[in-house]
């Protein structure tokens with residue numbers, strides 16, 4: 462979609478970041494991104510790639526291939542990958558198959574709760590082009606239109622070997638600082654939000670203030686805001702404020718208004 | 720398999736009913752729309768058909784009819800009876816049987832949402848499972864799923880530029 466920097470620590474200089482200053486969060490100063498900082502970042506990437514928690518979002522048939530992937534037959538823990546039960550503690554969101562529009566909403570909510578850096582894997586043909594549900598009115602066709610997806614695993618359904626391959630590829634990418642699709646959600650939020658609104662209506666909203674986060678992390682780009690995010694504002698304030706009215710206090714654990 | 724005598728006895732009490740065996744432990748009964756509530760009531764009261772496992776609906780668009788199938792099971796007789804009725808597609812109105820089988824309310828609401836059949840006297844005809852859905856009932860045969868999908872979703876680009884580049888160099892995925 463956009464030119465992605467090769468390394469996660471390559472960010473725009475501070476003065477090009479709207480809202481970068483005065484947000485209560487010390488934006489990284491160009492000077493401090495010294496060699497030392499870069500070595501630290503590379504080291505962090507290297508370590509991160511060796512300890513990954515996966516949230517299996519088992520919506521489709523392919524979920525049946527995950528127990529053998531995780532347990533003794535293929536044992537992904539050998540390479541530092543283990544299941545996690547909540548999105549907030551997970552690094553990888555593994556979507557195993559078709560997503561109905563109703564489920565897609567929940568996936569987006571889960572994704573937005575995950576802490577960066579986060580990675581999305583689309584498992585099975587259904588996440589790539591709708592698979593055998595290509596002409597169903599109720600399922601989405603391309604996962605990467607709604608949340609940035611790092612890698613896809615083709616097949617219906619892919620075998621554990623394929624899952625293993627893609628996880629190894631992800632490890633390689635993280636280690637090399639290439640797995641940066643998650644930053645695209647901030648840089649091009651308007652694109653993703655527009656696609657979401659197309660399915661869920663102009664009133665679609667989530668409790669996460671993605672634009673605020675984009676500023677906070679320094680990933681605010683020309684595509685962060687646009688005609689679609691304006692609809693959020695028209696709804697009476699920032700995404701977060703509007704959403705809090707809709708999802709009271711227990712915003713993310715409570716019942717989701719559909 | 721033939722129809723058990725006890726069942727035959729009950730069926731003979733009702734007018735305009737056709738019954739035939741439809742496999743082991745399964746009987747198909749065709750009944751006129753006005754006769755269905757009485758049939759379900761008799762089956763339930765006399766032969767223990769207390770379990771309504773499902774109501775299904777078929778859209779026979781060419782005949783201008785909806786077919787409703789009520790599947791009831793008797794633990795006593797260990798038998799499934801499928802009661803078929805056909806109603807006019809327009810206006811697509813039928814009567815609720817939730818006073819005989821309470822779970823019917825659930826199935827009727829579902830059929831209302833998917834096919835647009837209205838059940839008089841049903842506890843609820845509100846929206847049910849489909850969310851963010853403004854279109855017509857999607858399981859009706861006159862709903863053009865393909866057109867809807869083409870208008871709502873974007874297809875994957877099966878021949879992206881990078882593939883064309885590879886093809887120009889003699890590679891690619893086509894044999």
Ligand code: SF4
Pocket residue numbers: 521522523557558559584585586587588592593616617618619
């Ligand atoms: S890709 Fe195949 S196995 Fe996977 S969810 Fe779709 S239909 Fe099921």
